Amino acid sequence: MLRHNAVMLELAILGFLHDVPLHGYELRKRIAALTGHVKPVAESTLYPAIKRLEKAGLLARRTQPGAGAAPRHVLTLTAEGQAELRRRLAHPADVDITDENRWFTVLAFLRHLDDPSAQAEVLERRMAFLRQPSSFFYEGDRPLRAEEVEDPFRRGILTIARATSQAELSWLRRTLDTLRAAADD
Amino acid sequence: MLRHNAVMLELAILGFLHDVPLHGYELRKRIAALTGHVKPVAESTLYPAIKRLEKAGLLARRTQPGAGAAPRHVLTLTAEGQAELRRRLAHPADVDITDENRWFTVLAFLRHLDDPSAQAEVLERRMAFLRQPSSFFYEGDRPLRAEEVEDPFRRGILTIARATSQAELSWLRRTLDTLRAAADD
DNA sequence: ATGCAGTACATCGTTGCCGATGTACTGCAT
DNA sequence: ATGCAGTACATCGGCAACGATGTACTGCAT
Numbered sequence: 001m002l003r004h005n006a007v008m009l010e011l012a013i014l015g016f017l018h019d020v021p022l023h024g025y026e027l028r029k030r031i032a033a034l035t036g037h038v039k040p041v042a043e044s045t046l047y048p049a050i051k052r053l054e055k056a057g058l059l060a061r062r063t064q065p066g067a068g069a070a071p072r073h074v075l076t077l078t079a080e081g082q083a084e085l086r087r088r089l090a091h092p093a094d095v096d097i098t099d100e101n102r103w104f105t106v107l108a109f110l111r112h113l114d115d116p117s118a119q120a121e122v123l124e125r126r127m128a129f130l131r132q133p134s135s136f137f138y139e140g141d142r143p144l145r146a147e148e149v150e151d152p153f154r155r156g157i158l159t160i161a162r163a164t165s166q167a168e169l170s171w172l173r174r175t176l177d178t179l180r181a182a183a184d185d
Numbered sequence: 186m187l188r189h190n191a192v193m194l195e196l197a198i199l200g201f202l203h204d205v206p207l208h209g210y211e212l213r214k215r216i217a218a219l220t221g222h223v224k225p226v227a228e229s230t231l232y233p234a235i236k237r238l239e240k241a242g243l244l245a246r247r248t249q250p251g252a253g254a255a256p257r258h259v260l261t262l263t264a265e266g267q268a269e270l271r272r273r274l275a276h277p278a279d280v281d282i283t284d285e286n287r288w289f290t291v292l293a294f295l296r297h298l299d300d301p302s303a304q305a306e307v308l309e310r311r312m313a314f315l316r317q318p319s320s321f322f323y324e325g326d327r328p329l330r331a332e333e334v335e336d337p338f339r340r341g342i343l344t345i346a347r348a349t350s351q352a353e354l355s356w357l358r359r360t361l362d363t364l365r366a367a368a369d370d
Numbered sequence: 371a372t373g374c375a376g377t378a379c380a381t382c383g384t385t386g387c388c389g390a391t392g393t394a395c396t397g398c399a400t
Numbered sequence: 401a402t403g404c405a406g407t408a409c410a411t412c413g414g415c416a417a418c419g420a421t422g423t424a425c426t427g428c429a430t
Contacts, residue, residue: 002385004417004418005386005417006385006386006387023408023409024408025407033320033321033322033323034321034322035321037283037319038283038284038285039280039284042387042388042389043388043408043409043410044387044389044390044410044411044412045387045388048386048387049386052386066394066407066408066409067396067407068395068396068397068406068407069394069396069406069407069408069409070393070394070408070409071409072407072408072409073408095224095225098222099224099286100223100286101284101285104321104342104346107338107339107342108321108338108339108342110338111336111337111338111339119338134222135218136218136219137218138218152296152363153292153293153295153296153304154292154293154296156292156353156356156357156360157292159352159356160352160353160356161289163348163349163352163353164345164348164352167344167345167348167349167352168341168345168348171341171344171345172341175337175338178337187415189387189388190387190416190417191415191416208378208379209379210377227417227418227419228378228380228418229380229381229382229417229418229420230417230418232379232380232381233380233381233417234416251379251424251425252377252378253376253377253426253427254376254377254378254379254425254426255379255380255423256378256379257377257378258378
């Protein structure tokens with residue numbers, strides 16, 4: 001029964017550690033670079049998250065002298081941690097597909113899922129979501145188009161959302177073509 | 186010391202009730218239409234939020250017989266509630282500017298801030314955020330451009346983010362022009 | 371006749387979020 | 401000499417998130 005924000009933070013931790021062992025402070029800087037301009041992560045959220053993952057056996061910790069400070073706890077992904085990362089990347093929750101912030105986090109580490117067809121499957125879920133004609137504003141059950149909304153701010157939402165959607169769909173189509181070509185080898 | 190998600194949910198409640206009194210269940214459907222396709226709101230989150238706002242004197246409740254169900258609690262914005270809505274719209278927290286989900290919620294109700302120059306001020310904060318050259322990936326301190334990233338998925342993030350940014354900036358410029366013209370009358 | 375879906379609200383318990391605060395060390399600026 | 405910024409981690413407490421569950425009524429399908 002994991003909370004949703006937690007899932008994404010943990011995914012980022014597992015994803016960064018897949019490449020290279022890092023200590024918490026460095027991890028924090030990388031997460032800040034990745035998503036911090038949109039939504040900063042508090043230290044008091046990160047360190048407990050690390051502990052959770054360690055307790056679950058996904059991370060191992062070894063202590064090193066700090067560079068002019070408290071000793072560092074260098075974190076490494078365990079074999080279970082790598083397996084869990086792949087599981088989470090291959091089967092993200094629906095919110096991770098629909099919420100752009102979470103989706104970007106998934107994308108940032110999707111390369112760790114080394115099977116191209118598994119990667120394609122995830123992209124296809126996003127594509128299916130973007131294709132369904134959901135709006136922000138309705139008249140009864142009918143979704144309103146930007147042109148039908150008088151409020152300029154609400155109109156802006158629809159205009160921006162449509163532009164994003166189109167840009168992303170065209171990227172998805174291009175990338176899926178490449179992935180399918182790679183899977184055919 | 187209000188939590189961030191709470192802020193946005195409460196803003197949506199205040200915003201919807203500004204137009205017309207609604208009961209909780211109807212409120213829930215409207216919030217689901219507005220943001221539910223991205224991130225659904227649980228009932229057990231909405232009802233306590235309503236209680237918080239009522240306790241703070243921002244909402245008044247009167248009971249009506251339900252349509253084939255439990256009695257409805259029709260909610261109305263108090264004068265304080267209207268003032269609070271305007272305050273929150275005029276001075277959103279930084280996260281409400283930077284996080285697209287929260288930003289869209291602000292936009293959805295920004296018309297309730299009837300002063301065009303106050304509206305323009307909020308849009309300008311978003312513009313300033315979009316203009317600063319922040320990336321998701323860095324080489325040292327230097328933000329990487331899409332072309333410099335080999336990972337196709339990370340490249341996608343940058344491609345999509347750039348397209349969104351450009352679409353939104355052009356909308357912001359157009360809308361700010363209109364608002365400034367309105368403020369000059 | 372039974373049950374399922376919709377309407378309408380409520381509470382409980384677990385868990386995560388995060389600001390505040392603390393500890394401890396280095397190095398640079400004033 | 402004092403302090404501030406950076407490095408590096410930890411804990412505490414209040415509060416919000418939300419799944420699970422309950423209550424209670426209507427109406428339609430099987």
